[in-house]
Amino acid sequence: MRIKFFTTGGTIDKVYFDAKSEFEVGPPQVLEVVKEANVTFEYDIESILQKDSLDMTQSDRDLVRQKVAAEPCPHIVVTHGTDTMVKTARALMNIAGKTIVLTGSMQPARFRSTDAVFNIGTAVGAVQSLTCGVYIVMNGRVFDPRRTRKNVEQNCFEEMDLADA
Amino acid sequence: MRIKFFTTGGTIDKVYFDAKSEFEVGPPQVLEVVKEANVTFEYDIESILQKDSLDMTQSDRDLVRQKVAAEPCPHIVVTHGTDTMVKTARALMNIAGKTIVLTGSMQPARFRSTDAVFNIGTAVGAVQSLTCGVYIVMNGRVFDPRRTRKNVEQNCFEEMDLADA
């Protein structure tokens, strides 16, 4: 079993630079997460972007789609900021022969209390178990991007009625 | 989506009692893990045993099977010690209509560095994505219990040839 991780930035990769008193998107945290978990599947991690997902443009999404479409590995996990994760997931529809899971976190992976480790774990479990298609994994659930939204007030992802989609 | 967690003890639940200078199996850690991950699926946690898996007897396994078979929820995660996880998984074969995932950890969930959070995440992703059957989730992989063993030297689970099973 082999998984390709693409990283695009987002909260999951936020680090703190004391010299600038600023938080910024840093290097991908997924490597530290899978190393600590002592995973034995083969994997490859490629950083496409290091952006807050609110700053992602259409050409950024085109680039992500191009990278995912060109990737020969059929099991793909994309780490992404939560604010526009649904938008990017929809931009990845209709790529044949691949199971694509997007995940991220509400609290940075570097925090002592974070959902990042659990979410990457859930994504890894889902990506090797689901049929081909695009999925969002957040809050321990597997969502269909066509019927999902981030609930900003409650700080979680939720299903929505098709009428609202 | 709803998941039923059964806990049986094992390394994942080991805590330290300074007064006795001893590590023992403590209360189930899965509750703290799913709370920190801010999961939004429904769940229920039931402790069946609090044992080191080397101490599990045949009647313990009979009890686990009885509990799992009687459980109406079709998505079941069993946390378990690693040493005899494969044995218990095989004892849970042929229960119709349920997806049953066994997981655990090599380092206690209370440790700062642990595989417990990731493994429970992977189990949660797998249990809602796989067809009915019994699976072991360790080291980021989904294993068939009939062809799996714990490699004690390398401290991980691995597939084995059917001839060795």
Added chain:
Amino acid sequence: MRIKFFTTGGTIDKVYFDAKSEFEVGPPQVLEVVKEANVTFEYDIESILQKDSLDMTQSDRDLVRQKVAAEPCPHIVVTHGTDTMVKTARALMNIAGKTIVLTGSMQPARFRSTDAVFNIGTAVGAVQSLTCGVYIVMNGRVFDPRRTRKNVEQNCFEEMDLADA
């Protein structure tokens, strides 16, 4: 033994608000730190400010001095941002009968890897052991604020020659 903690904000108290994709100074972290350490001395925690220390004004420093001077407890720890900690320490000189220790951290207390817990520990050890006066505790050392500066490049505090002070 009794310690009064005054908190003023700074990196040590930075938290992340996903809804705003922003880090801000949150509630004082010192309470969680001393609870986890299971301290048995008496203590009281009072929040004076919740500011990045670069944003502290002269009137903020006047307020801190007024609070510290009016405090009857002779053992005082002030948590503070690192950028202007030296300036505030100097503004607290010449308050008779008190041992005043300023500390903070380079990485937020909420981070998995942080100097906050250690630094508060060092401050607690120093404040009950030193004679009256004002001290800065950072990087495991006790500094005299008249001869100390933050080295931004190396991200640590250091002594400086009196000629540079």
Added chain:
Amino acid sequence: MRIKFFTTGGTIDKVYFDAKSEFEVGPPQVLEVVKEANVTFEYDIESILQKDSLDMTQSDRDLVRQKVAAEPCPHIVVTHGTDTMVKTARALMNIAGKTIVLTGSMQPARFRSTDAVFNIGTAVGAVQSLTCGVYIVMNGRVFDPRRTRKNVEQNCFEEMDLADA
């Protein structure tokens, strides 16, 4: 400023070996603690013993005393199991010209929630601030070993009346 750390084992250094399903005293954790805290004082760490303190013998204590007495650095921190820390502290009395602080922890340093980091911080703050003598640093307090005991029920150190000493 320079600190010499001697380590003797105890809960602070307990690690978990999954292959043996056992916790044992492992390598000294103080190195990881001071590295993460980004300390800038000079230090040296020397492991004398790796024992549960209940297993320490008189000849073990003689060895610790011999090492401490022969150490040229005047600032000495000894990490030690809590059960017999007081006994060893008393065995270190009357070594001229040195400030000697014993500390340890109730929960292993490798635990996610531990008093180890805070206690080492407190010991570091105390050892450079106190006059020559032998001290115990636990629960955020500096104790005189002649009037201190571990309260096993309440899992903390406390002063006792001289009559009980």
